[in-house]
Amino acid sequence: MAPVTMILRVIIVLYVTLSLKIQNLSHAQTVSEEMLGENTWHMTLPPYLDETGNTLKQDRQANWKSFKYLISIKINASRQMVQDNLRTLLKGFSFPYKVSQNVIITNVNLNTTQPLKLFKYTTDLKINASRGAVIEQLRDLIREQKFPLCIKKSVKISGVNITTVCLSNSNKTQCKCENQYVWSSEQCSKHGVCSPNQNDTCGCIPSLPVDGTFCRPPPAPLKPFKYTINIKTNASREAVIERLKALIHGQKFPVCIKTGMKISGVNITTVCHSNSNKTECKCENQYIWSSEQCSKHGICGPNQNDTCRCITSLPTDGAFCRPPPAPMKAFKYNINIKTNASGEAVIKRLKALIHGQKFPVCIKTSIKISSANITTVCHSNLYKTQCKCENQYVWSSEQCTKHGVCGPSHNDTCRCITSLPTDGKFCRAPSAPLKSFKYTINIKTNSSRDAVIERLRALIHGQKFPMCIKKGMKISSANITTVCHSNPNKTQCKCENQYLWSSEQCFKHGVCGPNQNDTCRCIASLPTDGKFCRPPPAPLKPFKYTINIKINASREAVIERLRALIHGQKFPMCIKTGMKISGVNITTVCLSNSYKTQCKCEHQYVWPFEQCSQYGNCSPSHNDTCRCIDSVPNVGPFCQRTPGPLKSFKYTIDIKINASREAVIERLRALIRGTKIPHVHQKRHKNLWCEHHYSVSLKSKQNPV
Structure with missing residues (x-):
């Protein structure tokens, strides 16, 4: 609520004794001073005369002069409640109200005035400068000035920005907008652009506007509106419908109609066929008739969830098939029911009923009971009360502590308490185990003697782990990872057992011991980035790939040369870190001329049974395999290794x-x-x-x- 100013007007009459005595005074004459620009005379009774003019105090007969003051009190309040409370407070007084013997409040009025309306002006200032340094100086002044800047009471400058800078020489003129400002589309069209434009605006024009227009903030993006338009089309032939479907299916969406307007999608929703015998209005894919239309017009196909895809007449209210409604959000409630029974047989009967019931049980459409369980059974007699939890339920730690335990407890929970809770609490399902988090904490210790390190090693070696700090928190292990020794001559940071320096640290600080796999156990300086020795990285999992390479050659000498190269190469051959070639073999050699083609396998390789049967073999076969076929396979494998003997089972x-x-x-x-x-x-x-x-x-x- 906007702040409201309240004016409290208080009229006070003050009587003052005069030094001049007037005899035979029947009424005291009171002269009001010039107040609020008005001169008024008032006649009032002084406090020592009654209404008939008789003296009330014989020992003090004096002439009294009264003064009347109008006092305005301004109160600012931001809530209506303050005004209401003040009005209620004033209604509790009866006026005139005597403050003291000579001061009386005759009346109090409360008036409310609204705050002054604020006006915001944007003023454009045009500055001519012959040097670019003036512009830079102006930028610095604006950047260093703190805003808002108060000029006088109720007038302040909220912000200052340079919007437009025009540079002109004998060759050309360019008026560029500063950051966050642009030229309007009208100015860009009228004067031309000297920079890329965007959304019909630009950042530079090649002349100075003479109408006093400058760069302005970019317009706010227009709010998009989405409309769904139903179009009814009459056709006498089904071919028209099929043609329309093909046109829509072949059109790419969205389709831009004009600036700021586009068609996002077009779908046929309803197709109605009518003849002298019947009328059927069917929905296209992903559309359905509402339950009201199905009930009103009758259905001519299966229905589902009170909807249908075909009705027997054309709706006259302009309704068409529509997308199916979104599935309703499901809510799950746990309801506790308290049952009083005088005999245990009732409890047993209830357990039997629940055990024999099949769940879920549907009560009505979209409401069902997913399960029912007895959680708590309380037995009470003259001597004691026990409330026991059924299977898979427990009492919370608060209830166990509050009511006392009558059975074993586990993890601050129990299954039996000695009184019935009056707050409506029952046994509940045990809480899920807390998710555990594991943290590795590095602690840096400074010591001037080696004996301290040895003592620390002994303490860690003698400590049993895990060590519990508090409930839910424990130290699983502690290890010394890094020990640095320093003297005026050198510094060495060595890793303890099972730890090492990373390759980055070894390269950065220098190695003072043997290295392995780009890691080391000793570096020549103390890292300043808080790094310490760490466990060695887990070995990478190796993957083995078999790659078939097909080579075309016009001479057999190429094949022989390739055999010699492979035979002379030592394997494994490292390509790069973590990648090597374990072996290379020629598996298949195909020789072709104008008369025949033969694809022969090299040693220890054979053609599989499928290839031998499909292409024909040109060598004796063995165990359904062969070493030569009569054509080059178009698809499928090359020669393969001879399969191993089958494993026998007895x-x-x-x-x-x-x-x-x-x-x-x-x-x-x-x-x-x-x-x-x-x-x-x-x-x-x-x-x-x-x-x-x-x-x-x-x-x-x-x-x-």
Whole structure:
């Protein structure tokens, strides 16, 4: 609320005794002084005369002169409550009100005046200067001046900025805007631009405007408005609809109509087909009819969530299909219900009902009970009261402390208290474990003797970790990482066991010991950036890649030369830090002429079964592989390494056979005796040969085999 000024007008009558005595005075004559630009005469009774003029005090008969004052008191208040309180306070007085024997307040009035209206003016000053140094001096003066700057009472300068600087010589004139100011689009069009323009404004024009216009702050960005326009189109053929769909589908959006106006998207929402038999209005993809339209016009297709995609008549109120409403936000409430029962059987019955109920239970549309649990059971008799928590629920630490515990406690919680809480609290689910944070703290210690370091090592070595500082905080370990020794001749900072200096520190400060993997354990000066020795970095995980390279050559000598280069190269070969070539092999050589093409594998490589079958082999095959095919494969792998032998598995299978006659057992013995062991089954699947070796042990009730 804006501050309001209140004028409190108080009229005070003051009686003063005169030295001149007047005899036979029936009324005291009071002369008012010139107050508020007015001269008035008043007749009033002095305090020693009654209404008939009789003297009230015989011992003091004197002529009294009265003075009347109008006192204005100005009070500033920013809240209406202050004004209301002041009015209430004044209503509690009855006037005239006697302040003292000779001072009376005859009346008090409260008037409210609004604060003066503020006016803000922007004044443009044009300054002519023959040197650029004057402009720089002016910039410095404005930059150093503190604003607002008070000129006189109620007039102040809130800010000063240089907006426009025009430089002119015999060749050209340029009027440039200072920072945060621009020329209007009218000035840019009228005078031309000498700098890039943006949003129809520019920062430089090649002449000085004669109408007194200067650079101005850029206009505020226009507020965008979004409109959805429904267009109804009548067509006698479906081909028109298909053509319209194709046009919309092929159009790129947004489409700019004019400056500040564009079409962000166009969609067909509703298509109505009508003939002499029926009318159907169907929604296009991602649009639906509202529940009101479905109920009013009837549906001609499946409905979902009180909406539908087809109605049997054309709405006359201009309604069309619309996007489906956004899903409603779900809210979850936990409701505690207190139940009083005189028998434990009621509790057991309630547990059985909850246990047998399937959840969630739908109460009405969009409201359902997700689960129900008994949290607290209180038993009370003449001797004691116990409130126990059911499974997975506990009493909070406050309740355990307040009411007393009647069972074991855990993590400041308990499952039984000795009285019923009167604040409506019940057992609750145990709180989730707190997330743990791990911090590494470096502590720098200055010492003048080595014995202090040795003592510190002994203390750390003798301390058992983890060491608890307070609840929820513990020190997991402590280690000395860095020890620096310094004298007038040299400084050495050495790392303790399992710590080392980073490669940056080794390079920056110099090494005073052996280094390894760009790290070191000793540097020749103390780092000033607070760095200390650190644990060695974890080794990088190696990744192995096999890269196939295809080379075209017109002569076999190139192939031989390549073989010689590979054979003479030592592997592994390091390319850069962390990357090396472990080996290079020629796998496939294809020779082609006008008569035939042959792709042969080098040593220890073969063509897989698929390639041999598809392109034909030109060499003997072995285990469904070959070493030569009759054409160059368009797709697929090159020659591959010879697959390793399959791993064999041995199973012992016990088979139990029930027989009522011994002849069956004898017959089985004869069958087994006539079978050659081991018996090999071979199953070929593509290029995979699987051999299954069975060792069968048969048992019977009479004679185990």
